[in-house]
Amino acid sequence: MALHKDFPESPHAILDPAIRWFPADEALRESSAEKLMPPLVPQLRRKVKEWRDSGYVGATDASKALLNWWFNTPHLLPKADGTMAEFQYYFAQREALETIIYLYDVVAVRDKFDLMRFDGSGAVSAGMFDETWRRFVVKMATGAGKTKVMSLVLAWSFYHKLYEPESELARNFLVIAPNIIVLDRIYKDFQGLRIFFEDPVIPDNGVNGRNWRDDFQLTVHRQDEVRITRPTGNIFLTNVHRVYAGNDIPPSPDDDDTMDYFLGKRPSGATTDSKVDLGMIVRDIDELTVLNDEAHHIHDPRMAWFKSIEDIHNRLKQKGAALSLQVDVTATPKHNNGAIFVQTVSDYPLVEAISQNVVKHPVLPDAASRAKLVERKSAKFTEKYADYLNLGVIEWRKAYSEHEKMDKKAILFVMTDDTRNCDDVKTYLEGNYPDLKDAVLVIHTKANGEISESTSGKSKEELDKLREQANTIDGFDSPYKAIISVMVLKEGWDVKNVTTIVGLRAYSAKSNILPEQTLGRGLRKMYPGGIEEYVSVVGTNAFMDFVESIQAEGVVLERKPMGEGTEAKTPLVVEIDKENSKKDLDALDIEIPVLTPRIYxxxxxxxxxxxxxxxxxxxxxxxxxxxxxxxxxxxxxxxxxxxxxxxxxxxxxxxxxxxxxxxxxxxxxxxxxxxxxxxxxxxxxxxxxxxxxxxxxxxxxxxxxxxxSELTATKTLLDTFKRAINALTVQDKGDAEIRDRIKLRDTRPFVAKDQGYLMPKKSVFNRIIGDSHFELVFASFLENCDDVLSYAKNYLAVHFKLDYVNRDGDISNYYPDFFVKLSAKRIAVVETKGQADLDVPLKMQRLRQWCEDINRVQTDIQYDFVYVDQESFEKYRPASFRQLIDCFKEYREATQ
Incomplete structure (x- = not known):
């Protein structure tokens, strides 16, 4: 059941259906395949791949334009430091949109019978579909970007209806959140249409001859603020409870029982809080698309959510229309018996998300660490589980110390079995661990993971404050470092900084909680990019058995030593080695001048x-x-x-x-x-x-x-213009002056991929990480050179780069590999290469020019450069840096 050996590391890589995860164990296939693999997905993946490879043949012009804009057009977005970075959607997000558009545009799916033709299991029947309208479910692991998928579906539906005369889609949208926390999160992204313009959702004006940005006219209406302003162009963002039709009343902080206001289902008591009748809204519009976030709560046709959407659909039918489309997004689209919703058309399972570092890796104590945990005989909850709590705190403390270097706050999350014990754990943690004094936030949850405030009778202001505290716990402005709940905050509490989960109870079948929902509170990543991150999971035997059941879905749970004296379960942190008393950082430091750019x-x-x-x-x-x-x-x-x-x-x-x-x-x-x-x-x-x-x-x-469209014509046109424009606009100023100075010991800590490294004695850094094996070999060589005082890898965090003109005539940036300090008056900049690329001579010419410039504008330190290729290094085997310079003198002279 392991992932295919060719499964790619990058979440942006296009995944061939042949290498996707599936339950290969035949025993599991026979007994519980319906709980592991959505029945429509395997065949749909193959069909969508064929369609993608064809260039989206059969899609409408609007759909093609959007698909090519989103997934085949380079997008450069500004970073916080003012530079630009390329943005790409994850393939999971791409595949979800492609599948939905394929089903609508090409297959022309209208109902369950059209979907059933993609069943490869032979087990799907019409009775498994409760709805009579067009409904698609997207299954994506927690943290894989479901909100982005919703934004893309919304934009596609809007433009399809606007630009395609025969479109049955809609320009009005009912976006349903399961609770107030999720509602707040979606509103933050949708307010002012922020996500649509900050992400490359909306094409530039002029693409395919359309004014996309000018035409994207939408108004966001939130909860009771819903007001009709025009017949189209409305996003109705509301809590699921406000969708209930008839006498189903949403919860209010003014109710006698406020247990459902924060995160729960509707109460049976009366309230006057609701000002919105969505049935009335539907009577005023002629088109509607429904988007459900965290949609695993909507599986029972007897529930009010289903009847309300059905009512909306029927009202539209009375006017000669229909509900255009319903798209549900969730990590766990499963019924109470564990079976996956048959409407699921796209699946990015947790095992794939972990493999591609889209989410954190769950880590459990190894057998030796777990054997040390004893469940003590005591009537007092915290005495009974003291070992588990202590191990959780130890692991959290180590993570906190490492992440704090990166200005990130690690969060401890403890799950108990009832509200009384929840309060007991808070008292225990704050009384026994000084760093948790007044730093523990308690949220009482009910048996199914939804928030309960029934015993406290909190006012609206108190509940709003509690919700704010739960949502902002990641930041250092919040005093809280740990959160305690009964079981798990089931959905919506999507903070990123949970590094340690402690589970002190088993799960009952009636709770309908799934292992991925339990782990989900700690899966979201803290750092961008492909850095491996971890969430440590500690708990009772019953809790761990429950968590380990997720292995049936292919998830590999790493097991590592835990407790005092073991390594923190965090990404590699590269920092100045201030704690090493054997290092003289002043002597090891290297100063690099920063010149004004020559190329512009x-x-x-x-x-x-x-x-x-x-x-x-x-x-x-x-x-x-x-x-x-x-x-x-x-x-x-x-x-x-x-x-x-x-x-x-x-x-x-x-x-x-x-x-x-x-x-x-x-x-x-x-x-x-x-x-x-x-x-x-x-x-x-x-x-x-x-x-x-x-x-x-x-x-x-x-x-x-x-x-x-012929490749020769396309290449000639693009290359000719780029070469001509570069020749016209790229200039060399011809001189440079010192703008700033970089001292390596001022470099801020940063996280790195888990790769090979050495612990240097001659560097201000605690680790030298090699982007290649040869870089580690060369670093080891520098360690052993008697004529080298110190050296350092030129990490991106150092912020030293040179502008140069690449072989295409364009301006690019070049980051040399190493700085080497030979004496207080002499520093060498070294470029290493395992395999030379075509730009190497141009980079070396620029590096030589930089050395000449810096030696001209200052004379305190002599700067020099060396180019070292792996083949020659292995041939000459220099024993000192002086010998290295002599060996590679020929190449240096070639660049003169």
Whole structure:
């Protein structure tokens, strides 16, 4: 049941259905396959792959444009430090959208009978579907980005209805949250349409000839603030309890029993708090799409949620319409008996999310550590489980110490069996551990994990404060470091900093709690990127048996030594080795001057480009058949992936403007040009019309567009323009001056991937991490060189980089590998390479130039450089740094 050996590490990699996880144990397949694999998913994955590989043949123009914008267009977004970084959606998010769009556009799914054709198990029957409308369920592991999927579905439905004349989708949206905490989280993302513009959800104006951003007119209505302002363009964001029809009344803080206000189902008592009748809203609109977050709570057709959505659907039918679409997103779409919802069309299981470091890795005590835990004979809860609590605190303390270096606060999460013992644990922790004094937050939950405040009679203000405390516990502004609850906060409490879970009870079947929901409170990651993170899970035997049952779903639970003297279960932290008394950090420190950039882009008027003198090789103009001209597919010139598709319209006329716009935008994105679209578009148009091919061409002809989609034409156009624009705009200032100085000992701590490293004696850092094995070999060489005083890896956190002109003529950044201090007056910058790339000579020329510049503007320290390739290093085997310089003198002279 292990993952396939070729399963990729990157969550962005396109996953072949053949390597996806599935319950390979035949015994499990026969006894509980329906609990492990959604029956429609295997066949849908294969069909969607074929469709993706075809360039989305059969999808509408709007759908294709969005899919290509989201998943085949590079997106550069600003980072907190002012730089730009490429943004990509996870493949799980991509596959979810592709599957939904495939089912709607290509298969034309209307009801359960259309979905049932994808059943590969033979076990699905019509009786398993309760709804009569179009409903899709997306299964994604906690922390894998379900809210992003909701935002993409919403945008797709909106534009499909707006741009496609025959569309049955909607521009009104009912977004349902299961409780107030989830509602607050979604509102934070949707308020002001923030997520749609901060993420690359909305295409730029001009893509495929549409004004996407101008046309995206939507208003968010929250809870009782729901007001109809227009017949379309509404997002109704509401708690699930406000959807209840008829006499089902939502909870209120003014109720006699407030147990359901914070996170619970509706009470039976009366209230006057609700001002919203969504049935009334539906009577005023003609189109609606429903999006359900944390949708595992909605599986019973007898419940009010189902009857309310059914009522909405029926009211729309009375007006000749229907509920356009219902999309549910959840990590655990399971019935009380554990069977997965048959409506599940896309699945990104926890085992895959852990493997790709999208979520934390659960870690359990190894056998030796667990054997030391004794359940004592005592009537007092905290005395009985003192060993478990103590081990949890020890593990949390180690994690807290490491994460604190990164300005992150680790959170301890303890689950008990009733409210009395919950309070007992709080008193015990605060009384026995000084660092937890006044730092423990208690939230009482009911048997099924929902919040209970029935015994406290808290006011609305107190409940709002409690909710705020639970939501903000991650930050250092919050005094709380631990949270105690009865069982588990079932859904919505999605803080990222839980590093340790202590479970002091078993789970009963009636609770309907699943292992992934238990672990889910600690799965969300604290750091971006592919860094491995961990959540330590400690508990009673009954609790651990429950957690370990998740292994049936392929999840590998790591087991490591825990307790005093063991390593913290945290990512690798690289920091200045201040705790090492054997190191003289002043002597080991290295100072690197920072010069002003030499290379810059002078944004001259692009009108200076002469398209008749670009020096390119003209492309042969081919004649294609009418069938070949019908669909025009553009592919990435390096990866071969489909990036843009255009079609003949119903009149048989192809729109060349969207194709030329695509080329213009690609050039601007690749060169990071922030303005000049209109001028560049005109240049591209003139170039294609008169210069690209062996003769002038008619842009209105579909044969011309078909020629443009040929790889030779695409590559010639893009490469020619990028080369010409770089030649026009990239300049070398010719001089430089010292702008700042970097002292390595001022480098802030940072986390790194769990990879090979050595513990250096001659560096200010506590670890030297190698991005390759050769880097570790070279670091070990420096450790043993008698003529090396100190050295350091040039980590990104050091912030030393050189601008240079790469082989494409574009401005790029280069990060040399090592700094080596040979004396107080001499420092060498070293570049190592296992396998040389084409830019190495250009990088070395820039490094030599930097050394000349710095030695000219200051004379206190002499700076030099060395290039070391692995093959030559292994051949010469230098015994000292002086010998290294002599051995590689030939290459140094070649760069003069």
């Amino acid at each position: 882009r002078e944004y001259k008027n692009l009108s200076d480009l002469d398209v008749s003198a670009l020096g390119h090789q003209r492309v042969l103009y081919l004649q294609f058949s009418e069938e070949e001209q019908r669909e025009i597919v553009f592919k990435d010139i390096t990866t071969g992936e489909v990036t843009h598709t255009t079609f003949l319209d119903t009149a048989g006329i192809a729109d060349y403007r969207s194709v030329l716009g695509y080329f213009t935008q690609t050039i601007m994105k690749d060169l990071r040009l922030v303005s000049g679209y209109d001028v560049l578009y005109a240049k591209v148009k003139a170039f294609v019309q008169d210069e690209l091919f062996g003769r002038p061409v008619d842009l209105e002809s579909p044969n011309t567009l078909r020629n443009l």
